[in-house]
Amino acid sequence: GPRSESGALDAQPWSAAAVAEATSAGRPVLVNLTADWCVTCKINERAALSSPRVAQAVKQANAVYLVGDWTRRDDAITRELQAHGRSGVPLYLVYRPGRAEPDILPQLLTEGVVIDALKP
Template sequence: MSTISVSILVFFALICTLIAALVGLKVKGKYIPNGVILVLGFMAMSVGAVFGFLNYGEDYDAYKRLHWQTLTPSQIQPLVDQGYTVFVDITADWCNICLANKASVTHREKIVNALTQSNIILMQGDWSQPNVVVESYMQTQGRGGTPYNKIYGPGAPNGIVLPSQLTVKAVMLALEKAKG
């Protein structure tokens, strides 16, 4: 557990102890405004929520295990013929939806675990700057912008186009279907 998590847990325990002490004093007849106890209770819930968020149990650095190859469209079909699943990601630094997809889906531990299987090849086309290979690939796909994600595999040799706004469920289902 990180130092921040321990600090939050200690702060949470102190707030709860303070609430218990104030309620005890109130029961003994001391004047303690209900509002003070309510505010401290809300504070305890907020601190507890932050602790829960930080200790969700997910490895937020899992995405570092992803090893992207440069998009090489001519290699996709031979890899699929050999039994591989190929995940293609066309992205750009300036693409807000691409950044959101990374944060909420492709960098999530569950997806990283699925994408790091030995039979999966990751290919990424970076369209942050003009790129002839990416442009040519996108023209063959009938698309003109980012984000664009497609999964090829023995079960889907022509590929499965994923929605622009990725979801964990959509990626997992497409990976399963493409696997065959």
């Protein structure tokens, strides 16, 4: 199921509403927009997003991890990509409560990049 891809992280499906709900509850949000055919996405998921240290950082930040699956070119995800100047995946965003614009993380992730992005 969907749990296997996310490794140690407990993933929920991405939607704009899910982001808004989490941030209004005072929680940061880590967004992973990905696709099955995206090689870079898979490398990042294995190298960075499935690491126990990242899982720990997510837990400490009380963050929500949302995954948007663009394998079939979902329109809502396409719009989200375009809103951030991207034509494709991967796109990694960190939303913080009280801030309208998310931080955009690099397309090649390391554990450190993700952990730093989740620090308050």
